[in-house]
Amino acid sequence: MSEIVDYELFEVPPRWVFLRIETADGTVGWGEPVIEGRSRTVLTAVEELMDNYLLGEDPQRIEDHWQAMYRGGFYRGGPILMSAIAGIDQALWDIKGKQYGAPIHDLLGGAARDRIRVYQWIGGDRPSDVAEQAREQVDAGFTALKMNATPEIERIDDPATVTAAANRLQQVREAVGDEIDIGVDFHGRVSKPMAKRLVEALEPHDPFFVEEPVLPEHNDALPEIAQHTTTSIATGERMFSRWDYKELFEQGVVDLIQPDLSHAGGITEVKKIAAMAEAYDVAMAPHCPLGPIALASCVQVDACSPNALIQEQSLNIHYNETTDVLDYLTDPSVFEYEEGYVSIPDDPGLGIDIDEEYVREQSQQDVDWTNPVWRHDDGSVAEW
Known part of the structure; x- marks a missing residue:
């Protein structure tokens, strides 16, 4: 088994989070777990899931990992958790495709x-x-x-x-x-x-x-x-x-x-x-x-x-x-x-090659995108 041995998260402009997961055989998968304007909250959720469920596990068992990440918490669903799961899931599929030498589809x-x-x-x-x-x-x-x-x-x-x-x-x-x-x-x-x-x-x-x-x-x-x-x-x-x-x-x-x-x-x-x-x-x-x-x-x-x-x-x-x-x-x-x-x-895998050097360079910037808060003429909050 080529277990998951490491992961890294990168906040990059304009408003994205990239997840890099690496296995023992050196295979790297990439995911994009983010909620626009709540990126740091999602980042923390990814860390919890990776540390509690994924490190040391076989990356091939994607369905089982999905079930464990979703159902392993008594409180489940919603934008933050599902976005964290989404980015991890993307990276696991990227790894699986690379290990089999096939596109995910x-x-x-x-x-x-x-x-x-x-x-x-x-x-x-x-x-x-x-x-x-x-x-x-x-x-x-x-x-x-x-x-x-x-x-x-x-x-x-x-x-x-x-x-x-x-x-x-x-x-x-x-x-x-x-x-x-x-x-x-x-x-x-x-x-x-x-x-x-x-x-x-x-x-x-x-x-x-x-x-x-x-x-x-x-x-x-x-x-x-x-x-x-x-x-x-x-x-x-x-x-x-x-x-x-x-x-x-x-x-x-x-x-x-x-x-x-x-x-x-x-x-x-x-x-x-x-x-x-x-x-x-x-x-x-x-x-x-x-x-x-x-x-x-x-x-x-x-x-x-x-x-x-x-x-x-x-x-x-x-x-x-x-x-x-x-x-x-x-x-x-x-x-x-x-x-x-x-x-x-x-x-x-995903069929793309991420420029890792550029990702690391851009992640040094302060990325703090939040969506605007609009207001009506009377001062009340409007939907953006």
Whole structure:
């Protein structure tokens, strides 16, 4: 047995945590356990799991380790624990693939496709200049885009706010035409009454999907919102396990799920969530405004999940200040986008080579990203 002998954690800019796990035979696996804005909390959770469950163990027993990490604690689930498990799980799969000399998707049944479509963000946190940015990204080869629907919004807002959101989408649609898909992200900023109004106002401009029209704690409102649109409803980036998704599938109104490979228990759990979704005729587009390890993990699951539709990725996203996805790779060509697609890698493990020297260098910086706290005009806290 080549047991796990060491691990290291690196906080790196712009807002990521990388986990390096090493086995006795010198095999190294990489994971990306992080909650954006709570990275140090997740880092501590990873240390607890590694020290209590993984050091000295056989890295090949991934399912057993997942069960022990999840069920070994009386209190379980939630963003912090599931993100810690996710990063460890990614690294264990990376090790297993390298030890078998196979990409992870081969160990999960083999590729069901040769490439996966990707989409590109436009417009920033408070959406602006969307038409111009949309044209630029289509010229760069992307066939699918995503933008935020609104800046901060009141629980019941004025007609001008609704009109402005519809006009932004209309501008993008007119700029790029009918052969480009445009996802619209409500970002959990929108209350149920405003979501009903917005989905109706956006529909004439044919959005690809409306994402997180309400926060997950208000998923019970989704059937009512769905009555106001034929647009596909997407959600799931703030849902962390198959148990969170179970009620969503039984509800029957969501068309596209967006589990995050660094938040929802990693490769092991998201593969199970994808299979559950397939049984309910629900597509998957994994959430990934994160770094190269998270993206590589997504692509591995996309490769072997028949219902994977499209992949989010964060190249040049508005969060990535000072460093970007490709900076941490020795060979960035693995994420070359052609005709709006990325090819499924066939190198062992995650299919990427992390530039360890660059990771160590960047980890010397003070990384302290927290998401902004927005406020309404009356001073009360607004959803970001």
